[in-house]
Amino acid sequence: MSVGEVILEAKATSITFGGLKALTSFNLQVKRGDLKGLIGPNGAGKTTAFNVLTGVYLPTSGDVEVCGERVNGRRPWEINRRGLARTFQNIRLFKSLTALDNVRIAVIANTKPLFARDRIARLRSGSSMNRVAAKVLDASNNYVDWWRALLKTPGFLREEAELTARADALLEVMGLSHRRDEQAKNLPYGEQRRLEIARALGTQPKVLLLDEPAAGMNTREKADLMVLIRELREKFSLGILVIEHDMKLVMGICEHITVLDHGETIAAGDPAAVRADPKVIEAYLGEAPAHA
Amino acid sequence: MRAWAPIAVAAAALFALQLLLGRFEFFVYLASLVGVNVILAVSLNIINGMTGQFSIGHAGFMAVGAYTASVFSLATNDTRIAGLGVVSDQIFFVAALALGGAAAALCGFLVGLPSLRLRGDYLAIVTLGFGEIIRVIVQNTPSLGGPLGLSGVPQYSTFAMVWFVVFITVLVARRLASSTHGRALWAIREDEVAAEAMGVDTTAYKVRAFVVSAFFAGVAGGLFTHFQSVITPAQFDFTRSIDIVVFIVAGGLGSTTGAVSAAVVLTLLPEALRSLFGAIGADSSLSAVVDQIRKPLYGVLLIIIMLARPQGIFGTNEAWDLFKKKKAAA
Ligand SMILES: Nc1ncnc2c1ncn2[C@@H]1O[C@H](COP(=O)(O)OP(=O)(O)O)[C@@H](O)[C@H]1O
Ligand SMILES: [Mg+2]
Numbered sequence: 001m002s003v004g005e006v007i008l009e010a011k012a013t014s015i016t017f018g019g020l021k022a023l024t025s026f027n028l029q030v031k032r033g034d035l036k037g038l039i040g041p042n043g044a045g046k047t048t049a050f051n052v053l054t055g056v057y058l059p060t061s062g063d064v065e066v067c068g069e070r071v072n073g074r075r076p077w078e079i080n081r082r083g084l085a086r087t088f089q090n091i092r093l094f095k096s097l098t099a100l101d102n103v104r105i106a107v108i109a110n111t112k113p114l115f116a117r118d119r120i121a122r123l124r125s126g127s128s129m130n131r132v133a134a135k136v137l138d139a140s141n142n143y144v145d146w147w148r149a150l151l152k153t154p155g156f157l158r159e160e161a162e163l164t165a166r167a168d169a170l171l172e173v174m175g176l177s178h179r180r181d182e183q184a185k186n187l188p189y190g191e192q193r194r195l196e197i198a199r200a201l202g203t204q205p206k207v208l209l210l211d212e213p214a215a216g217m218n219t220r221e222k223a224d225l226m227v228l229i230r231e232l233r234e235k236f237s238l239g240i241l242v243i244e245h246d247m248k249l250v251m252g253i254c255e256h257i258t259v260l261d262h263g264e265t266i267a268a269g270d271p272a273a274v275r276a277d278p279k280v281i282e283a284y285l286g287e288a289p290a291h292a
Numbered sequence: 293m294r295a296w297a298p299i300a301v302a303a304a305a306l307f308a309l310q311l312l313l314g315r316f317e318f319f320v321y322l323a324s325l326v327g328v329n330v331i332l333a334v335s336l337n338i339i340n341g342m343t344g345q346f347s348i349g350h351a352g353f354m355a356v357g358a359y360t361a362s363v364f365s366l367a368t369n370d371t372r373i374a375g376l377g378v379v380s381d382q383i384f385f386v387a388a389l390a391l392g393g394a395a396a397a398l399c400g401f402l403v404g405l406p407s408l409r410l411r412g413d414y415l416a417i418v419t420l421g422f423g424e425i426i427r428v429i430v431q432n433t434p435s436l437g438g439p440l441g442l443s444g445v446p447q448y449s450t451f452a453m454v455w456f457v458v459f460i461t462v463l464v465a466r467r468l469a470s471s472t473h474g475r476a477l478w479a480i481r482e483d484e485v486a487a488e489a490m491g492v493d494t495t496a497y498k499v500r501a502f503v504v505s506a507f508f509a510g511v512a513g514g515l516f517t518h519f520q521s522v523i524t525p526a527q528f529d530f531t532r533s534i535d536i537v538v539f540i541v542a543g544g545l546g547s548t549t550g551a552v553s554a555a556v557v558l559t560l561l562p563e564a565l566r567s568l569f570g571a572i573g574a575d576s577s578l579s580a581v582v583d584q585i586r587k588p589l590y591g592v593l594l595i596i597i598m599l600a601r602p603q604g605i606f607g608t609n610e611a612w613d614l615f616k617k618k619k620a621a622a
Contacts, residue, residue, distance in 0.1 A: 054489060080491040088489075094482035096608070097475075104472050105479045106490040111472075142473075142496050146504075149471035150464055152295035156471070163472050203491045 005032050006068070007083055007207045007239050008053065013062035014263075015052055022048040024263045025062065030207050030239040035230070037254035037271075038243045041283055044260040046243045047089055050209050054086050055079040067206075069125075081117070085205035087196040089212045089243070095185040099176055099195055102184050103167035106202030111159055113141035167202060173235070174198040174228075190221050194228075201232070207239040208232070214249060222246075226253045247284065251275060259283070302459045310452035320451045324519045326559045327454035328512045331461045333539035333555040334548055335508035338465055340537070341546035341608075342474075343501040344481030346416040349403070349423030350509050350536045355528035356399050356426060357392030357510025358517040359436055362445045364388045365518065369446055385448035389457075389514040396510020397503045399426075404502030423533050431525045441524030442517075449518035457515060461508050465548045466612065468504075477501055481546070531587065538590050542597050544604025549611040554604075562586045 008030040015023045023045045030036060038046050051057045053064055055076040063070050066082040074082075085106075094102050115137040123134035148156035171177050174194045179187055184195060193213055200208055210229070214222040230253060233240050244250040250257060251271040259267040259274060261283040267274050274280055313319055332350060339347045365388045373380040403422050410418060431439050468474030479487040480494050488494050517523045539558055543550025566582045597604065 056485070056489075075493075076485075076488040077491045077493050080489060086489055088486065092483050092486040092489075094479050094486065097478055097482060101475055101478070105475055105487070105492065108472055108476060108491070138493075139496070142493075142500060145473040146468065146471075146500065149473055150467050152467065160472060199490060 006030075007032055007066065008241075009065040010049075010053060011063045011065065013049075013052055013059045013064055015048060015057055015060045021263045023052060023059075023260075024265075026052075026260075026263075026265060027268075028241075028258060030241050032206060032237055032239050033233065034239040034241075034256070035233055035254055036239075036241050037250035037257040038241060038260065039245070039247060039250055039257060040260035040266075042245070043262075044283075045263040046260055047211055048263075049260070050086060050211055050243065053209065054084055080203055080205075083204075083206035084209065085200035085203045085207075086209040087193070087200050087211055087213060089215065091192050091196060093184040093192060093195060093199070096183055098181050099171060099179045099184055099187065099198075100164070100167055100181060102195060102199050103170050103202045104163055106199045107163045107166050107170075111145075111163065114144045115141055170198045170201050173201075173232075190217050193217070194225075197232075201236065205238065207241065210240065210242045212243050212245055214244060214246065222249060229253065247275075298463065299460070303456060306452040306455050306459075309455075310450055314451060321519065322560070322563060323451050324449060324454045324515070325563075326556055327458045328516045329536070329539065329555040329559045330458050330552050331508055331512040331515070332536045333543070333551040334458075334461045334465050335505045335512070336536050337540045337543075337546065337548060337551040338468070338477070338505040339501050341540055341544075341551070342465075342469060342477040342481060343498060345498060345501070346412060347403075347419040347502070347505075348416050348530075348533050348537055349419035349421070350505075351528040351530070351532035352419075352423030352426040353396040353399060353506040353509035354513035354516070354532070355423075355430060355525070356506075357389075357396040357513030358523050358528070359392075359430060359442070359513075360395040360510070361388040361392035361514030362442045362517045362523060363436070364391050365446050365448070366442065366444065381446070381448050382453075385453070385518060388448075388518070389511050392514035393507045393511040396513065397507035399510075400502040400504075400506025401499060403506070404499035420530070420533070423528075423530060427525045427528055430528075437524075439525060441522060441527075443522040445517050445521050445523070447519055447521050449515055454515050454519075457508075457511055462548055462552065464504070464508075466610070469548070469610075478546075535590070538594055540604075541594060542604055544606035544608060546608035547604065547606040547610060549609065550604055550606030553606070558590070 006029055008028070010026050010028040013023065013026045014021070026049055028036075038049065040046055048057070052059050055071065055074050055078070058073055063072055065071065066079060066084055069082070071079050071082065094105065097105075120134045120137050120141075123130040123137070168177070168180070171180055174197060176191060176195055176198060179191060179195075184192065187195060193216075197208075197210065197213065213229070214225050217225065226249060229240060229242065232238060242250065242254065254271060256269065257267075257271055257274045258265055259277075259280050266279045266283060267277040332354060336347065336350045339345050365384065368384050371384070373383060376383070399422070403419060406415070406418050430436050436442065468477070476487065476492045476497050479490070479492055480497060484494055535558075539554040540551045542558070543552070543554030562582050569582060
């Protein structure tokens with residue numbers, strides 16, 4: 001649990017779509033307490049990197065490790081439960097659910113099931129017999145959860161109250177309490193982005209991946225968001241990896257920056273060094289000053 | 293304790309109604325028909341409305357339940373639990389329903405599995421195929437009566453029993469929809485990729501939605517056969533599945549209230565027309581016309597609703613939420 005523990009590691013991870021090398025030999029390490037940036041011009045492969053890390057895409061070669069365990073081929077929800085949560089560049093909230101419900105759904109991930117999850121996880125990585133046992137225990141957990149909901153057992157009611165309280169607390173942290181019972185789609189753009197962060201936090205991640213969290217915000221909102229991201233890191237002792245199109249912004253808060261261009265890592269290091277790197281300047285100049 | 297109170301109250305109320313109305317045979321028959329359709333609609337709504345998957349083979353699950361329950365009741369027809377009188381029949385009836393439901397739930401599990409990989413249209417085709425396969429199998433199994441079906445199934449069903457199951461189905465749908473674990477189904481409907489990313493095991497939830505939904509369809513089949521007394525494979529064909537889809541689309545995908553209302557209205561409508569025609573000209577040919585115009589009528593109705601109110605009459609709103617909001621405002 002301590003700061004400094006390596007949570008996420010990409011080891012020479014590559015992915016190609018048809019002939020397109022969207023990500024080539026990508027290396028990255030995120031520890032608890034890190035605040036790192038991933039930048040690059042449009043189409044550089046940043047979002048693709050997130051998708052590979054979170055299990056949406058299977059890497060063509062190389063590995064992704066979460067807490068020291070190789071997770072290639074694991075489903076996104078399994079990777080999420082190992083401590084990785086994300087937001088989406090093109091906001092993907094549960095649009096017609098309320099803000100509260102958006103967060104409450106995420107909070108399910110850390111309820112206490114009948115059979116302990118770490119025990120099931122251990123079984124799952126064992127022999128084939130154990131894997132079958134893991135499936136059975138997992139399914140039992142799921143069905144028991146529903147039975148408890150149907151019978152409204154005292155334990156269930158207590159858990160519902162806890163989940164709701166936790167979701168409310170996260171809405172509060174993100175400054176969204178006043179939107180609690182509104183449908184997500186009716187929130188203004190900036191608040192939708194913050195709701196996505198609240199939802200991601202609901203899964204109690206160790207590392208949080210933010211895909212252009214400031215996109216579409218005005219300068220003031222952007223500045224506030226950067227402060228908030230810093231606070232989140234302290235409050236939840238998170239490791240955070242931010243994709244941001246805007247160089248200046250990232251330079252301001254990140255301690256380490258990786259620069260992608262055409263899927264290749266063209267620079268990595270502390271902000272000052274990255275900024276001075278001729279390759280980075282060239283990549284960004286090539287893209288014209290569209291984003292000041 | 294509070295969880296059981298509504299069930300006890302419903303059981304008592306239905307028992308009283310049974311004593312009052314049980315002798316009006318035609319009423320009981322109609323009410324049973326309506327009840328079975330309500331169960332089918334509410335249960336299909338768990339898959340199609342809440343989870344956002346598209347199943348069009350619900351009649352298949354109903355058939356599995358109906359045939360399983362019928363075979364059990366026919367086999368145990370002469371068996372009685374000594375000293376219990378009619379209660380003995382009801383015990384066997386409940387057992388038949390449970391078996392029918394369980395068999396259908398098992399099928400639901402098997403049909404739900406491909407939904408791990410298939411989406412949208414592809415899943416719809418699998419469920420359609422399932423429904424048709426069940427029908428063809430039954431049609432070609434002599435021990436199940438082939439195309440002539442089964443007859444002489446004991447008429448154990450009562451008004452109270454049908455509507456008690458209706459009540460339980462609605463209660464289950466409602467409690468699922470408003471619990472955090474059940475709410476994950478809504479998340480899948482809204483955005484599957486995001487749900488996965490938030491730690492929701494979407495495949496497990498989808499399979500579970502199929503299991504629960506199929507269970508109730510199977511029980512509905514079991515009820516159906518115990519008041520019809522005769523069942524044939526043709527009663528569980530594709531058009532029956534479509535009827536159920538029409539109920540929930542018209543009522544509003546995702547709304548249990550909508551599913552109940554549409555099932556009640558659209559079951560009674562053809563019956564009303566039939567009795568109307570029966571009153572005008574006593575010959576039966578006019579009643580047959582009702583069945584022929586019913587299908588195009590449903591088609592037109594659906595088109596009108598899709599044009600005027602694509603989210604269905606009730607959208608995803610529920611009658612009980614309205615009540616809650618009123619209370620909160622007061
Ligand atoms: N599923 C996919 N299939 C084919 N090409 C893809 C896919 N996902 C991303 N790409 C391509 O990979 C490249 C990188 O895209 P992306 O990661 O979205 O860039 P960005 O750095 O702007 O987030 C683009 O050329 C994009 O078209
Ligand atoms: Mg992107």
